[in-house]
Amino acid sequence: MTGKPNEYLDNFNPIVSLAKRRGFIFQASEIYGGVGSTWDYGPLGVELKRNIKEAWWNSMVHSRDDIVGLDSAIIQNPKVWEASGHIEGFSDPLVECKDCHQRFRADHVDLDQCPSCGAKGRFTPPRQFNLMFKTFLGPVENESNIAYLRPETAQGIFTNFENVRVSSRKKLPFGIAQIGKSFRNEITPGNFIFRTREFEQMEMEYFVNPDQGSESLEYWKNERLAWYIDLGMLPERLRLREHEGDELAHYAKAVFDIEYLFPMGWSELEGIAYRGDFDLRQHQEHSGKKLEYFDNETDSRFIPHVVEPASGVDRSLLAFLVDAYEEEEVNDQKRVFLKLDPRLAPFKVAVLPLSKNSDLIGKARIVYDLIKADRLTDFDDTQSIGKRYRRQDEIGTPVCVTIDFDTVEKDDSVTLRDRDTMEQIRVPIADLRSELANRF
Ligand code: ATP
DSSP, rough: OOOOOOOOOOOSSHHHHHHHOOOSEEEETGTTTOOOOOOOEEEEHHHHHHHHHHHHHIIIIITTTSEEEEOOOOOOOOHHHHHHHHHHHHHEEEEBTTTTOOOEEEEGOOTTTTTTTTTTTBBBOOOOEEEEOEEEEESSSSGGGEEEEEEEEHHHHHHHHHHHHHHHHSSSSEEEEEEEEEEEOSSBBTTTBOOOOOEEEEEEEEOOOGHHHHHHHHHHHHHHHHHHHHTOOOGGGGEEEEOOGGSSSSSSEEEEEEEEETTEEEEEEEEEEEEHHHHHHHHHHHOOOOOEEEEETTEEEEOOOOEEEEEEEHHHHOOOOOEEEEEETTTTTTEEOOOOOOOOTTOOOEEESSSOOOOHHHHHHHHHHTTTTTTTEEEEEEEHHHHHHHHHHHHHEEOOOOOOOOIIISSSSSEEETTOOOOOOEEEGGHHHHHHHHOO
């Protein structure tokens, strides 16, 4: 797969400004000057985020019989992170420029020259920097009260393997899915919400008989790639890349990244790892609790193997925004619109009275009340109709319903405007609900 970037975007600036202007994403603590690459989701961002999580949960949990959900705590016993290898090894190589004192991830920078001040050969030797956020449980700040904010949601799944298996009476193969916040003290966050220190993950651990691991990896690779495409992402901007040699984590038997062609180039959207029995075995050894599985059919006992698709909510959201962003010339003016799949679009429909005339507003309210229970609908009577169409285009609303003087004086019909084609058709109010149902 070669891929073609979004021709309108050489960087994130247009997305960052649209996201702020329209209420998707704001800089966190903006009135205080922000705080190191953290972001808040506004009224539309939170809807988009919920829709992405819901689409993932539907495809992973609700539409299947073999996967159940979990919501484990962010703070776990520190022994969890000892067993998982995070205390020992969850680190990135850090270098510092001796001239400007900027710090970088050694594997993300040309070590001959500092990208910040241009100094040559002035980097310190790389040292390992642990990415876990440390805190203390309770009022006493000493070694024995140290706790960590989880750097991934997966370990809460492994430690609950037995609880979930027994309580939900699952037999192999089965999976446990979880969506939640994770924290990593990244050395160089950036690229808008691509890499942040606080982010949300959607992870699923699929437990299989050891001889089915490779087959399951194959299955999940295809399944997960298809999920993004089904939600409208252009296939030529997606690819699978296998980890090779040194890149392969110590616990993994094989890893494939789903990469998206972001403005800065191909970058990871999701990792799909065949982790063997590493995690359950480690937790069995460290906790002293048996985490084996007894297979009645083969009369054998073993530690299940695991295939893990691990995706980022924020990173997916960024990819969906980049992918949906379109510009075109209409009557010598630039039109920007988000071609979001209707399942992801924050508002599915917007009801717009043509002007501030009270008869039109009254009628528009009746239309709004008629359709709003079916799907999330916006009501907007603020500015000129042209500006309101522009706003709905930019927030990706698939259909606008406009109420004009003909509606109240003549035909009791409304105009439906399609976001992508701008095609307008006239529909009697009596048929509106069924017409919208057909479109979605
Ligand atoms: P990277 O190599 O980019 O640091 P990773 O390989 O360490 O990422 P995983 O541990 O595989 O990432 O995490 C699974 C997913 O979680 C990633 O594919 C990404 O979507 C998301 N993710 C990981 N770290 C971050 C972060 N700092 N900010 C936003 N999303 C993240």
